[in-house]
Amino acid sequence: MERYEVPFTYQYERTMELLTRPGLLLAATKRSGASNVMTIGWGTLGIIWGRKIFVVLVRPSRYTYQFIEDSGEFTVNVPTPEMSDWVSFCGTRSGRDVNKFAAYQMSISPGQRVRAVTIDACPLVYECKVVHYNEVLPPHLSPEIVAGSYPRGDFHRIYYGEIQGVFAHAAQS
Numbered sequence: 001m002e003r004y005e006v007p008f009t010y011q012y013e014r015t016m017e018l019l020t021r022p023g024l025l026l027a028a029t030k031r032s033g034a035s036n037v038m039t040i041g042w043g044t045l046g047i048i049w050g051r052k053i054f055v056v057l058v059r060p061s062r063y064t065y066q067f068i069e070d071s072g073e074f075t076v077n078v079p080t081p082e083m084s085d086w087v088s089f090c091g092t093r094s095g096r097d098v099n100k101f102a103a104y105q106m107s108i109s110p111g112q113r114v115r116a117v118t119i120d121a122c123p124l125v126y127e128c129k130v131v132h133y134n135e136v137l138p139p140h141l142s143p144e145i146v147a148g149s150y151p152r153g154d155f156h157r158i159y160y161g162e163i164q165g166v167f168a169h170a171a172q173s
């Protein structure tokens with residue numbers, strides 16, 4: 001289905017709600033053309049440096065990390081309720097072991113402004129280019145959060161993706 005460009009605040013509340021549960025789908029494509037997808041539950045959408053930014057947190061152990069490092073791009077894809085099984089699959093299985101797109105016959109297409117793929121069945125996608133990253137620094141983080149979220153280390157890299165475009169399927173009447 002064709003997608004149309006929408007303002008970056010389009011369905012903001014819904015995006016944030018789905019980030020909480022069941023999660024959004026972070027996809028990335030290497031320069032070689034290989035793509036991968038994982039579920040994210042943490043992130044934020046706002047303005048930094050006068051630019052529209054989607055911030056995502058990715059642990060270096062994730063296979064997807066290598067794809068973002070290689071290409072400097074990612075897409076955030078908002079799933080439909082019917083996709084919740086796949087969202088949990090993408091959050092529990094690694095692309096090192098299984099092609100997650102093929103496993104659920106999910107078709108993908110390159111973004112309109114980035115080479116990273118978008119998931120065709122997702123009604124809303126954010127296409128992003130990394131303009132900054134930094135690490136979560138344990139000495140700067142509340143000890144309670146370090147203990148609760150990082151019992152095994154593997155501190156996230158925080159990617160700041162400048163939004164190149166937000167695209168949505170036409171609303172169903």
Ligand SMILES: Cc1cc2nc3c(=O)[nH]c(=O)nc-3n(C[C@H](O)[C@H](O)[C@H](O)COP(=O)(O)O)c2cc1C
Nearest residue numbers: 023039040041042058059062063064091093094095
């Ligand atoms: C609901 C949910 C939210 C998640 N959020 C994140 C996240 O924000 N950052 C992260 O690094 N991993 C997150 N994960 C874990 C990854 O999705 C999971 O480890 C995935 O299998 C990684 O796939 P990959 O190895 O193919 O990259 C989440 C998992 C679930 C189920």
